[in-house]
Amino acid sequence: MVTVIIPAAGQGKRMKTSSNKVFLPLVNMPVLLHSVLAFSACSEVNNLVVVVAIDEVEQVRTMLSSLRGIKAWQVVIGGSERQHSIANALKVVSKETEVVLVHDGARPLVTESCIQAVIKAARMHRAAVVAVAVKDTIKTVDADGWVTGTPERRTLWAIQTPQGFDAHLLQQAYEKARLEGYIGTDDASLVERLGIQVKIVPGSYDNLKITTPEDLTIAEALLIERKRELKGCAAESMVRVGMGYDVHKLVEGRKLILGGVEIPYIHGLEGHSDADVVLHAIKDALLGAAALGDIGKHFPDTDVQYKGASSILLLKRVGDILEEHGYAVNNIDATIVAERPKVAAYIPEMNHNIAAALRIDLGQVNVKATTTEGLGFAGKGEGIAAHAVASIFKR
Structure with missing residues (x-):
């Protein structure tokens, strides 16, 4: 069984909006629902757990109830940190779940092929993350703004979601972090602390996270083009x-x-x-x-x-x-x-x-x-x- 946790409790201050960014419209649909539908379209996914702020629970339940053909779902109240939100979600994950995927609700352009690749890698390696090779030269900089080093670019990857894990392994990683008061930047960082190697699954530069108003504009253009291509392929192959x-x-x-x-x-x-x-x-x-x-x-x-x-x-x-x-x-x-x-x-x-x-x-x-x-x-x-x-x- 595969369960997907979709954290969507962040407020997204950099979007310069008073509402949660996952509720912003993107090609006639809230950002969050694009992510939900992407995982519902994958035959290997069984359950969805959507994590939101306490005052948004009913709103999200109403949104999900209006969607047809989505996988079994439940809404969980999030915490003050993303890590706390996912910890809350893990509490309701079925014991029959073998693989847990975690995916940002603000990444609406994830594809079914990407999801399937992560599930396959998680089953094989126990821990896998989607990532893309860094294109730019990266510098390390000190507190005064001086360059302190230039890491070898070929070793650098920008991490995305979904991230996939053996369910018991992820539970163990979160329990260790809780006991030690550790807050990581992503789920893989918690698993790495157990001494487990994490496998990189090559992703797509289109799988962007909606963080700023510019991201929303780019995502809309990409989605419109994707829909146009799909219609063209359907017409051509008809x-x-x-x-x-x-x-x-x-x-x-x-x-x-x-x-x-x-x-x-x-x-x-x-x-x-x-x-x-x-x-x-x-x-x-x-x-x-x-x-x-x-x-x-x-x-x-x-x-x-x-x-x-x-x-x-x-x-x-x-x-x-x-x-x-x-x-x-x-x-x-x-x-x-x-x-x-x-x-x-x-x-x-x-x-x-x-x-x-x-x-x-x-x-x-x-x-x-x-x-x-x-x-x-x-x-x-x-x-x-x-x-x-x-x-x-x-x-």
Whole structure:
């Protein structure tokens, strides 16, 4: 079991606001709720313990009650120091908890991948913290403002949250600190005093802590950009599906062409073009998936240039139209409905023709055939129908 403690009892004086900074709006939502939702989205997290000032308990309970789909939670009263607040939270952590994460309520940009990485590291090493390598040169300075040294930058990391620990280990570290009256700068510093090594988990510079008004502005810009990217990825990866259906009458004096294959038979299909019902259904399915109308719109039977036209050539044109709109074919599945002639022997060639026309792999095309057991126009040999389903995606 994984329990997350979210301390949010600080007043944030550097924000120059009279209210708790975690209640400030950030992209239409309080800062605190971004952190809560981030951990609720992680499948490995089981419980949340939010720590707030005594006069903010009911406010936070109301906020959390309004959120849908969040993990089991409870609100705990904080203390005069961050360390005291987390000590209060540890008192209510279930004995079944194996890993405890501690995360600042004022770090709203934490990602699910970061959370999962810390949990994994905490399980493996017992203690782990998110951190980023320091970019700037750091100087040590004395009380009078004189530089006393320049630490090797490659050994310096800026520590963030979440920090993850074996639950019993963290309890032990906090008890030792209490008994000795020690106040650390973070949870890891308490664990280090037990002689335990803490593993660094590389984090992100975006995982900033809201401390000043400028931080809030930066966080808003980052969140808006993140949402824009997610929408873009969703749109780009979206699979669209279309369906097509066509039917033509069997008549004398016409060639029977199905899937671009000429099939020997006493009758052929009547139509303005070559009346290939299979390809007509596939073209309609493809155009439908892209919301680009149907073959009647693109190849009207009132246009003489399409009289007797090869449906294979028109299928190639449909492929070009899709490409012009940024789409690629994912797969095609079609069914021929005909009592006779028997077409099973010709299906491999149909699949090949369709794949070649659309410049896709043979494995992306599947043509089948069935009968209606003598029922209806197809069963009586009066005509042939075809159904098709096609899926496409944005390139």
